[in-house]
Amino acid sequence: xxxxxxxxxxxxxxxxxxxxxxxxxxxxxxxxxxxxxxxxxxxxxxxxxxxxxxxxxxxxxxxxxxxxxxxxxxxxxxxxxxxxxxxxxxxxxxxxxxxxxxxxxxxxxxxxxxxxxxxxxxxxxxxxxxxxxxxxxxxxxxxxxxxxxxxxxxxxxxxxxxxxxxxxxxxxxxxxxxxxxxxxxxxxxxxxxxxxxxxxxxxxxxxxxxxxxxxxxxxxxxxxxxxxxxxxxxxxxxxxxxxxxxxxxxxxxxxxxxxxxxxxxxxxxxxxxxxxxxxxxxxxxxxxxxxxxxxxxxxxxxxxxxxxxxxxxxxxxxxxxxxxxxxxxxxxxxxxxxxxxxxxxxxxxxxxxxxxxxxxxxxxxxxxxxxxxxxxxxxxxxxxxxxxxxxxx
Ligand SMILES: Cc1cc2nc3c(=O)[nH]c(=O)nc-3n(C[C@H](O)[C@H](O)[C@H](O)COP(=O)(O)OP(=O)(O)OC[C@H]3O[C@@H](n4cnc5c(N)ncnc54)[C@H](O)[C@@H]3O)c2cc1C
Numbered sequence: 001x002x003x004x005x006x007x008x009x010x011x012x013x014x015x016x017x018x019x020x021x022x023x024x025x026x027x028x029x030x031x032x033x034x035x036x037x038x039x040x041x042x043x044x045x046x047x048x049x050x051x052x053x054x055x056x057x058x059x060x061x062x063x064x065x066x067x068x069x070x071x072x073x074x075x076x077x078x079x080x081x082x083x084x085x086x087x088x089x090x091x092x093x094x095x096x097x098x099x100x101x102x103x104x105x106x107x108x109x110x111x112x113x114x115x116x117x118x119x120x121x122x123x124x125x126x127x128x129x130x131x132x133x134x135x136x137x138x139x140x141x142x143x144x145x146x147x148x149x150x151x152x153x154x155x156x157x158x159x160x161x162x163x164x165x166x167x168x169x170x171x172x173x174x175x176x177x178x179x180x181x182x183x184x185x186x187x188x189x190x191x192x193x194x195x196x197x198x199x200x201x202x203x204x205x206x207x208x209x210x211x212x213x214x215x216x217x218x219x220x221x222x223x224x225x226x227x228x229x230x231x232x233x234x235x236x237x238x239x240x241x242x243x244x245x246x247x248x249x250x251x252x253x254x255x256x257x258x259x260x261x262x263x264x265x266x267x268x269x270x271x272x273x274x275x276x277x278x279x280x281x282x283x284x285x286x287x288x289x290x291x292x293x294x295x296x297x298x299x300x301x302x303x304x305x306x307x308x309x310x311x312x313x314x315x316x317x318x319x320x321x322x323x324x325x326x327x328x329x330x331x332x333x334x335x336x337x338x339x340x341x342x343x344x345x346x347x348x349x350x351x352x353x354x355x356x357x358x359x360x361x362x363x364x365x366x367x368x369x370x371x372x373x374x375x376x377x378x379x380x381x382x383x384x385x386x387x388x389x390x391x392x393x
Pocket of ligand 1: 038127169336364376
């Protein structure tokens with residue numbers, strides 16, 4: 001059996017290994033337009049490659065289809081799979097990483113293993129078109145024509161174009177009759193209506209709450225990084241995805257509780273007690289100077305030395321509910337996942353096409369996105385498992 005895989009990312013590389021380990025006499029070629037395999041993988045998890053997550057929640061993915069695929073090949077099964085190919089993992093809280101905590105080590109190992117298994121890697125070739133007939137699939141690149149028994153697209157999506165992110169296959173699939181959901185950037189910083197220039201590069205551990213059309217939809221403890229025009233950090237990335245998943249919202253805002261350890265009345269009491277300790281505002285003894293000035297400004301209080309009781313209450317409110325209105329998300333080059341892609345309608349439960357013969361799909365090109373925490377690589381691996389199961393039948 002000749003299998004062609006387009007894409008040398010997590011989905012394509014892992015799929016090739018699964019097929020080779022499970023199917024006798026399978027001949028596999030993986031084509032990629034990048035010069036090197038696993039280019040995006042090298043950048044994952046801050047260079048540590050967060051492969052999976054031990055705890056899946058309802059909102060970890062955008063759809064029930066994605067959730068089901070991952071539950072069928074959950075973290076426990078994925079850890080076993082890695083072990084079966086010689087990759088030891090470790091879990092930090094619920095996050096699963098290669099034991100080496102090194103994306104580079106992980107990618108180097110995968111590539112060496114793939115070469116050992118005699119899987120062909122072809123680089124610097126862009127797939128331009130394909131044709132499926134009764135039992136063969138013909139693929140045309142910018143250099144050559146290939147003929148396979150099965151063709152699997154593992155071409156990712158529009159996120160991080162500098163690492164290979166490319167939606168061009170989705171445009172080709174559209175012409176073949178597939179339903180494609182328009183892409184939006186997910187897991188990325190956001191721009192806010194409020195100015196944040198004065199607190200650029202500040203970081204603060206806080207509770208982040210997302211409200212969409214007056215309904216509080218998400219809450220996460222995390223570190224927020226203030227950018228010159230908005231907010232960043234993992235909790236903000238997750239908020240950006242949740243906003244992008246909701247295609248019809250009118251207004252979204254993010255509220256930061258800068259002192260989540262204390263209730264508002266406790267914060268007020270602390271502030272009342274501290275209002276006399278310094279000639280300068282007591283805020284400078286709690287927050288960094290830029291943050292203290294910003295809170296002072298947002299609370300709209302006048303006296304920089306001793307505040308009135310009403311002013312203290314206003315400051316406490318600003319600290320407990322520092323609110324930013326969503327303007328827009330950053331671009332695809334700053335995002336970790338695309339929200340959108342190939343819809344599941346035209347696919348069977350093993351991710352093979354219902355409208356053409358012998359064409360399957362794996363990874364981020366599907367309309368599936370996970371929040372931060374290993375959910376996207378975990379999804380890519382789980383889709384590879386579905387494809388492998390189908391070809392084993
Ligand atoms: C900075 C960053 C950090 C991340 N960290 C994590 C993390 O720690 N954990 C996690 O779960 N997720 C993380 N993600 C998300 C995760 O990396 C992706 O969802 C996942 O790698 C997608 O894998 P894939 O195989 O589907 O696609 P990709 O890795 O995008 O691979 C697709 C490949 O197809 C090739 N290709 C596309 N079109 C063509 C064509 N026409 N012809 C030939 N080749 C083509 C591309 O060059 C690319 O190499 C991160 C993403 C980024 C950008």
